[in-house]
Structures are given as C-alpha cells and as structure tokens.
Amino acid sequence: MRRIALTPELLELVADRFRALAEPVRLRILSVLRAGELTVTELVEETGLGQANLSKHLQLLHALGFVTRRKEGLHVYYALTDDDVFELCDIMCGRLGAEARRQGRALGVGARARA
Amino acid sequence: MRRIALTPELLELVADRFRALAEPVRLRILSVLRAGELTVTELVEETGLGQANLSKHLQLLHALGFVTRRKEGLHVYYALTDDDVFELCDIMCGRLGAEARRQGRALGVGARARA
DNA sequence: CCTATATATTACTGTATAGTTGTTTAGTTG
DNA sequence: CAACTAAACAACTATACAGTAATATATAGG
Numbered sequence: 001m002r003r004i005a006l007t008p009e010l011l012e013l014v015a016d017r018f019r020a021l022a023e024p025v026r027l028r029i030l031s032v033l034r035a036g037e038l039t040v041t042e043l044v045e046e047t048g049l050g051q052a053n054l055s056k057h058l059q060l061l062h063a064l065g066f067v068t069r070r071k072e073g074l075h076v077y078y079a080l081t082d083d084d085v086f087e088l089c090d091i092m093c094g095r096l097g098a099e100a101r102r103q104g105r106a107l108g109v110g111a112r113a114r115a
Numbered sequence: 116m117r118r119i120a121l122t123p124e125l126l127e128l129v130a131d132r133f134r135a136l137a138e139p140v141r142l143r144i145l146s147v148l149r150a151g152e153l154t155v156t157e158l159v160e161e162t163g164l165g166q167a168n169l170s171k172h173l174q175l176l177h178a179l180g181f182v183t184r185r186k187e188g189l190h191v192y193y194a195l196t197d198d199d200v201f202e203l204c205d206i207m208c209g210r211l212g213a214e215a216r217r218q219g220r221a222l223g224v225g226a227r228a229r230a
Numbered sequence: 231c232c233t234a235t236a237t238a239t240t241a242c243t244g245t246a247t248a249g250t251t252g253t254t255t256a257g258t259t260g
Numbered sequence: 261c262a263a264c265t266a267a268a269c270a271a272c273t274a275t276a277c278a279g280t281a282a283t284a285t286a287t288a289g290g
Contacts, residue, residue, distance in 0.1 A: 006146050011139040014207045022134035023278080024126040031121050040237060053279055055238055065214040074236045074287055082213075084206055091199055092129045098197075099180040138248080155267055168249055170268055189257055189266045 020064045021088065025049060026057050030066060030085050037070065037079035135179045136203065140164060141172050145181060145200050152185070152194035 020026060025047065032038065032046045040058065044051050058078055061067045066085060070077040135141060140162065147153065147161045155173065159166050173193055176182045181200060185192040 006143075008139065010208070010211075011142045011146075013211055014204055015137050015139045015142055017207050017210065018133050018203075019137035022130050022137045024123065024130045025278085027126045027130055028121070028123075031126075041235095050280065051237075052239080052281080056278080059238080065210060065217065071237095076237065084210055088133075088203055088206055089129055091203055092132050093125070095132065095180060095197075095199055096125075096128055102180070140248085156265095165250065166267075167251080167269080171248080174268080186257095186267095191267060 037077040039075040152192040154190040
C-alpha cells in the first residue's frame with residue numbers, strides 16, 4: 001500500500017478534486033460522457049443544463065483532469081480522461097450500502113429492502 | 116463490474132459524500148484518526164481546529180458514515196468507520212500523478228522531479 | 231465582409247457553508 | 261446541590277460557488 005505524505009498542499013489538491021465530484025450535475029456530465037465523447041451542444045441536450053453553466057462545469061472538470069478536449073471546426077468534443085471517477089463512485093456506493101446496513105442493524109431491522 | 120443505476124437521488128447521495136471529503140481540514144481529521152480513536156479534545160490538539168468548528172465537522176463526518184462515535188463518561192471517542200477514505204485518496208493521488216505526467220508531456224518536459 | 235453557429239467569458243444574484251463567539255447540555259466530583 | 265469539564269448547538273460573518281443573462285470570441289459559409 002502506498003504511503004504518500006499528507007502535506008497541507010497535497011490535502012488541498014486532493015480536496016479540490018473531491019470537490020469537483022461533489023456536485024450532482026458534474027457527476028451527471030461525467031456519467032453521460034461514459035458513452036463516448038460529446039460536443040458541448042450535445043451535452044446541453046443530454047443534461048438539460050444551460051450552455052454557460054455547462055461550459056463552466058466543463059472548464060472545471062478539464063482543469064482538474066477529469067475530461068479531455070478536442071476542437072474540431074466549430075465544435076469542441078469533451079471526453080472522459082479515464083474511468084477512475086466510476087471506481088470512486090463505486091466505492092461511495094458501496095459505502096452507501098454499508099451505511100444502510102449499519103442503520104438497519106442499529107434499528108434492529110432486517111436487510112429486507114422496500115419494494 | 117457493478118452497474119448501479121444513476122438516479123438523480125443516488126447522484127445526490129454520492130455527491131454529498133464527495134463533498135464531505137472536499138474540505139482539507141476534514142481530510143486532515145480523518146487522517147489523524149487513522150492512528151486510532153480519539154476524543155474531541157485530543158482532536159482539537161492534533162488538528163489545531165477550534166472546538167466548535169471541529170465538532171461541526173465531526174457531526175458531518177458521522178452523519179455521512181465516515182466516523183463512528185462512542186461515548187464514555189465526559190468524553191466522546193471518534194474513530195474511522197473503515198479505510199475506504201484512504202483508498203479514495205490513493206486513487207486521487209494517482210490521478211494527480213497522471214495529471215502531472217500529462218502536463219509534462221504536453222510541455223515536452225521529461226519526468227524529472229524538482230528537488 | 232456579413233451572418234450564423236458553437237463555445238467561452240463576464241457580471242451578477244442567491245445560497246451554502248467554514249469559522250467564530252457565546253451559550254447550552256450532559257456528565258463528573260466535591 | 262454547586263462547581264467544573266467535555267461536547268454540542270445557535271447565531272452570526274465572510275467567502276465560495278452554482279445558476280443565469282448578456283456579451284465576447286472563434287469558425288464556417290455565403
């Protein structure tokens with residue numbers, strides 16, 4: 001297991017990247033991009049976000065390395081840099097499950113899920 | 116690979132948890148707790164945060180399942196729920212490295228690190 | 231050059247939240 | 261019970277940032 005020193009600077013960098021994922025609409029953008037690269041206009045259609053708003057989110061995701069850009073004529077194509085994000089989300093989802101289980105156990109309720 | 120449906124509700128839950136990690140001082144708290152459970156007072160000493168401020172951060176971390184609480188007399192002991200956080204941080208740190216490499220390559224600079 | 235389209239940028243507003251101060255609640259000890 | 265300590269809570273301020281509207285910067289085609 002890697003042991004990287006947790007300097008304040010590093011904590012800041014890591015926190016910045018978590019913050020990028022702390023916004024549902026950005027997670028949505030990334031999830032939409034999972035299908036493949038898309039232009040801003042296509043992303044506007046897919047996400048229902050305003051163009052300016054989406055553009056700002058894309059700048060942020062790009063600045064932090066979550067997406068890549070490719071310009072072609074009038075269009076700019078955005079794509080996922082890699083699939084790390086979904087690995088991160090999977091861990092978080094696993095935590096959600098564990099949380100639910102803990103809560104259930106604390107309340108003395110079985111693992112039965114609501115239909 | 117798990118394929119969990121990304122409903123808006125789930126995105127919100129996941130984003131909330133990323134947001135909890137989007138604050139350097141909370142990462143610091145979690146990192147300090149890696150050594151073992153600590154009381155609030157001990158955490159105040161370790162982190163240098165104000166008591167009220169720290170308490171609020173702990174409430175948040177507890178509400179989202181990152182830490183557990185155990186009351187004993189006048190003291191409340193907080194501890195990590197699990198080590199997921201550090202797995203998440205490791206992935207983020209890996210991304211930082213990849214980012215640096217991408218930047219370096221883009222600038223035509225070698226992998227030589229600054230002393 | 232003029233017009234149209236795609237994306238980015240700027241300026242603004244509202245909301246969320248980190249930090250602080252002061253107070254409150256709970257538990258302990260005399 | 262009174263005095264003390266640990267932790268939580270409430271109220272406030274300051275800052276960051278998501279969303280929006282208006283504008284600017286490409287790039288393409290006539």
